[in-house]
Amino acid sequence: MEKVRTIKLERSVLADNDADADALRRELKQKRVFLVNVMSSPGSGKTTLLISLVNRLAKRFRVGVMEADIDSDVDAVKVAEKADCKAVQLHTGGMCHLDAAMTRQGLKELGTDGLDVVFLENVGNLVCPAEFDTGACLDMTILSVSEGDDKPLKYPLIYQKCALVLISKLDALPYFPFDIEKCKQNIRRRNPHSTILPVSAKTGDGMDDAAEWFAKAINNFRESK
């Protein structure tokens, strides 16, 4: 028996992705499902961080995870084994990003009935995913300490778009020339209003605060009209 289901996404033929994304956001609002679009570089530790976060949130919320990749199911298998949630693997057919129609397909396969929050792990890429609205209620990005504090200077759009930035692999800080204050300044140059939370999924440092931030965001979303 396969450990997780893998869904091959159809490429979108819709001309107006923005309108489709808005429609999906309205549907999610009606169903009270909070969809989080998680973007980052390959290897920033998205999956490990999600597992740590989901296991904290699962005490209070019913959680779903969609792992999008070009190939392989290593991430979804890891999530299914280690996190207390529903998980599916989405294959993008070589595509470098997800759009709203692909996200909708994924949600249909995952099944959102009874779920409070769904995390979509987008393709590891700082450029293209930022250009396509997935219909998510929250766009976030993860920047790992090992990548360097200058990434917001080089990939402006993703930092402009994201309301939340998690600085991950905080435990690796002694081994890399990464200045957290400089990084925060670089992020704020792109978006003065973004929330920035430094975390380590390995040591658990900052993870309770991050989970609390998400719990508030989910509750606010579910209570607002």
Add this chain to the structure above:
Amino acid sequence: MEKVRTIKLERSVLADNDADADALRRELKQKRVFLVNVMSSPGSGKTTLLISLVNRLAKRFRVGVMEADIDSDVDAVKVAEKADCKAVQLHTGGMCHLDAAMTRQGLKELGTDGLDVVFLENVGNLVCPAEFDTGACLDMTILSVSEGDDKPLKYPLIYQKCALVLISKLDALPYFPFDIEKCKQNIRRRNPHSTILPVSAKTGDGMDDAAEWFAKAINNFRESK
């Protein structure tokens, strides 16, 4: 006075990028300029590694570097300050990759007269750059230890395409769950013939061997008809 020149690239209007890339490769062969297309994730340490490599090669060859980014000139400034070579910054106008026409524009601005080898640091992205032939004589990718040994499973095309993979940030091996042998197996699943060289630009580990590999490749290219 600006430290480095920044060139805004025009988006390509050519229908047949593959034919244009082949034409550029023939021109480079005639001029005996060995063009290397360096691809990787954001934050894999491309620039630091290039500086370390260029300073080793500069004793024997005349080297040029083109730094491609969506925004900022941090990489070209770093190269100009620390490496013994000609350097320019290319801005892609938001584009997630370079094609042959954009590469040709960059080479024209850099000026290739008298150069033996040019390194093109492509946009940090494992997906789109692999889909577009730049006209380079060698495609290579860098995988840093902090990204994880599973990247070749998730980003198949770039590993299929690259004849050389440098495993970088080898000094960080004690701090990350990265298995070099497993990584080599994962790379070889995508391309059984690729050369794999583990290096650390920080400690210099493996860098002389890598420089030697490049010196041979450059000489072979310049001597062959």
